[in-house]
Amino acid sequence: MNKKIISALYKKEITDILRDKKTILMMIVVPLILYPLMFLGSMALFSSILSASTSKAYTVALDGVNDPDAMKQYFKDNEEHFKYTFIIKEPEEGETDAALLEAGTIDAYVAESVSDNHPYFEIAYRASETDSQTAAGMVEKMLSKYRDELRSEAFIEQGLDEKAMMNPIGFFMKDYSSNEENVGFLMGYILPFLLIVSILMGALYPAIDTTAGEKERGTLETLLTLPVNNMELITAKFLAVSTIAVAAAILNLLSMGGLTAFMASSMNMLSDNMNVDLVSFIPSMGVTFICILVFALFASAVSLCSCIMAKSFKEAQNLTTPIMLIFLLGGMAGMIPSLELTEKTALIPVVNITLLIASIFKFHFDLSIIAIVLFSNIAYSALAVVIMTRLFSSEDILFADSAASFRIMEKRADIKKGQIPGMGDLVLLFAILLLGLLFIGGLFAGKFGLWGVIMEQLMFLVITVFYGWYIKVDFKKLFHFNGFNIRGLAGSVLAWAGAYLILVLLSALLAAFFPENADNTALYDLWGNNPVWLAVVSSALAPAICEEVMFRGFMLGTLENKYSAVKAVILTGILFGAYHMSLNGLIIIGLLGIVQSYIVNRTKSIYLTMITHFINNLLAVLSVLYEEQFTKALPFLAGDELPTSTMIIMALSGAVLLSLGMWMVGKKEVK
Structure with a gap:
């Protein structure tokens, strides 16, 4: 292969990709802004929902309660403690809990009954309604406090030690994980999936543009008439797509890193016990950067292999849908608790990168496993490039009518006999x-x-x-x-x-x-x-x-x-x-x-x-x-x-x- 030819073709491919400003905007700029907005927005939304759920007044019906006035007063007296507000209602004659809940007149229905001289409270609600489910949970906490107080009074009357009777033994949990390890665990849980998505998105659109896009524009035939061999042409396309994929991933990584630093500094200001030393993550970030480079090669090669068989942008999007699903499933491997990085899983494409990033952010560095993951992805990328070259050398694949390969899509009356x-x-x-x-x-x-x-x-x-x-x-x-x-x-x-x-x-x-x-x-x-x-x-x-x-x-x-x-x-x-x-x-x-x-x-x-x-x-x-x-x-x-x-x-x-x-x-x- 001629390096000068590859360099010239590479510049041409990069120029063509960067010429489409909308594609660059969707691939790089939007995710760069989207992730911080997504995280901060979700946190703000969650805080708003939590605040709204506690400040809202919920209607609760009391039926058959032994002393309804005392119960109403107890609910009112404890509203400040729980930050709950209840509107207590007594059902009319003939009104049932199911009818009231179905009509939305009340959020929860509390009925008292006695069995073996022991009072029981039944809390009826509708799990399909958010307000009803929230109200039932609030009532449950209120009644739990009421039960505990009655129990304490009974122990005092009997002259018994409540603590010794109810809790004959004591225990507590002691976590030896450092703050950095806890933060690393969370990052290893989320970061691999986001990186897989960003790399794939960064590779797919350039891959579609440099293959199916050129077929639509009619420029691929012109390229094939140039005095260059297919390997040089494919290598240039492969390097161009990989460059965009790496750039997209690095920018997204910087965006997520900035968000992480912001959250860490916020936690440091809120509590002295939540100090996180971000310097300790530098080795993990270094290995992650290498993973990004290697995985971008693999994602670019796979994307090109798929897109090269499409005749149009729309068809290429259809062909890449299964690839997206497979990559997304592989990116979720880090969220499976029992799945660990071993010599076997280190050979599984996509999954190995996901598990490696999750592992290194837990500060587990196994050089042999890291080498297996990196070299296996390089090998898979090389294999995909070889396959891509073979596909690019076949005019039947490059310019074939895609409908002919799916004869099942044709009307049976239009199909000739003796088909293969x-x-x-x-x-x-x-x-x-x-x-x-x-x-x-x-x-x-x-x-x-x-x-x-x-x-x-x-x-x-x-x-x-x-x-x-x-x-x-x-x-x-x-x-x-x-x-x-x-x-x-x-x-x-x-x-x-x-x-x-x-x-x-x-x-x-x-x-x-x-x-x-x-x-x-x-x-x-x-x-x-x-x-x-x-x-x-x-x-x-x-x-x-x-x-x-x-x-x-x-x-x-x-x-x-x-x-x-x-x-x-x-x-x-x-x-x-x-x-x-x-x-x-x-x-x-x-x-x-x-x-x-x-x-x-x-x-x-x-x-x-x-x-x-x-x-x-x-x-x-x-x-x-x-x-x-x-x-x-x-x-x-x-x-x-x-x-x-x-x-x-x-x-x-x-x-x-x-x-x-x-x-x-x-x-x-x-x-």
Whole structure:
């Protein structure tokens, strides 16, 4: 790459971004003013609401009270103590608490009753009405004081020590956290989320402007005719967007820092015990600044990857909405009490930056964890830049008609027969299936057990087939509904058997590092509490048919039409692994999905992988239901700890069987 060319392109991109004054105003100036106004305004509003709630007079009805005049006088005498004002009302004949509260005539209704010679007060109110809820709380405090006074009088009459009787032991809480640590805890709770939002907002609009905006203005084609390569062009855009994102984040950080300093100085003036040494936060601010730089690179790269596929500003905003939601959810990670920064969470994008900022403001500095977070984000940014370069090099992506990738959006009457779904259709269907698995699938399984699992699989099958029917796909071509020969069947079984042996070893290795991902006791309990045939149908037969139609049918067929065979096979396997939503699923099932996809890609028959999928799941079901017999028959598959020699034999046997099977199914040239 030529540095002079990148520098010239960078200046051009920065100039274009800064030319739009409204964008700069929304990205930088508004948040800079908004945060202080938001904090100070919310504090003023809260103070105003609190003051108004105590100064307002609330109407309270007394019904059935033994001595209403004495109770009225007690309320009046204690108004100054509690700063409450009550208007006492006695209900008329036939007026009920529900009717009065419903009509809004009163805010709370107090009725006295006697049970076992003991008086009880019932406070009726409407929780949906703010005034009613406030009045009920005030009455409760008033009656609590009244009860305490009566109790004290009873102790005095009996000549007893109230303190010794009511509080036989005493205790108090002693907090060893410093004022700086308490302030740091609050800052770590709020600051990461605000920084994530400000960086993302600072990156999104320039990313949209430098990609979709140039497409709308018709200047992108001119850029592509310049004597520069795509890497130089993308690098300039990436650096320009990152610069704006960093600038926006730093200005927002300064704004929030100034607000924090103002609040700290206010607390110092109000109380000597609230002195906060702001100098102690300098190391935390330094690490936060580095985090801002690194995360801005990641946010800019992800934003550009998304926006580069849009043809218009409006479409780019639609494409970036899911990214915003994901980043916002990741930014809220610091608000989850049980979630801590570990070597595992340090690798999760967005979440790792959030937890790191929260951790350093609690004065927890672990250099190894900090390094993992920073370098992982740099690696993710580099990967996103590589993907972005590939996308920018594809005219099909840069100038494709976006509607063609979502054929489901067209009227069915306008769709020609024999269609192949677009990439948008694939993404949409996968998202529908994933959301269905998360929400509806869990509901079915929890409500109907294994029958719910069957219902879930059939629902996904119907959705997939209906999607294909609506867009008039060639079912035989897309879903690979073709016959097979003995050679293909034998090769498929051998390839599956080899992959199974290798993945058993890999699964045991992963279980040692991530034991929680290997646990599936809920499903095992369902198998054990139901007939064997139902366990086999729900967990072996149904997935073998339904999941194969979804993945080796619709998704593989779509990807084969778009990419090379290798890419299509690998991407289908990754989607298959991600569908199972666990680390083991992503790796183990994903690798098995790649083998299954290869078989279908070569043989053009989905029936072969339906068979191997059924065998694979059947083996899993039987190994749980007949654990003792399974262990005796196949100890090398069921044993928790295997000798090194057995592991070597399994690995070699698996490699031989897998190679032989793939050779048998792959000998025929792919069409």
